[in-house]
Amino acid sequence: MNIDKMPAGREIDIMVAESVMQLSVCRCLGVPRVCGMDMDVCMDCGRQLCPCYSLHIVEAWKVARKLKWWKAETDLGEDGSVAWHFRQGTPPRHKWFAAQADLAPLAICRAALKLVNEMGMSFTNDNS
Numbered sequence: 001m002n003i004d005k006m007p008a009g010r011e012i013d014i015m016v017a018e019s020v021m022q023l024s025v026c027r028c029l030g031v032p033r034v035c036g037m038d039m040d041v042c043m044d045c046g047r048q049l050c051p052c053y054s055l056h057i058v059e060a061w062k063v064a065r066k067l068k069w070w071k072a073e074t075d076l077g078e079d080g081s082v083a084w085h086f087r088q089g090t091p092p093r094h095k096w097f098a099a100q101a102d103l104a105p106l107a108i109c110r111a112a113l114k115l116v117n118e119m120g121m122s123f124t125n126d127n128s
């Protein structure tokens with residue numbers, strides 16, 4: 001799967017919720033989500049409705065905080081693409097994580113999934 005091609009929406013949100021935020025969220029198809037109200041619980045399965053990480057910046061910042069990303073920078077490519085870079089830690093002990101996306105919430109989600117794919121959950125022990 002090419003993470004940089006995943007669109008914003010339910011699929012990437014569930015991946016972020018489970019693999020990055022370590023939440024157990026509703027996977028029921030057809031249950032509408034109410035973005036920005038993460039206290040909502042699914043009436044069918046009793047789990048928390050998946051936050052809209054890839055669409056709402058308020059939700060996406062929770063992911064960035066969890067990963068201890070303190071700085072974000074953007075580059076505009078000649079083809080109009082936008083590359084985002086997120087810095088974890090402070091120099092000289094720091095790492096950058098990158099993703100392409102037009103909008104910040106989706107860039108955060110894509111970069112977060114790449115980080116987890118590369119490093120597993122070891123990020124939780126970084127910089128501590």
Ligand SMILES: [Zn+2]
Pocket residue numbers: 026027028031042043044045046047
């Ligand atoms: Zn459910």
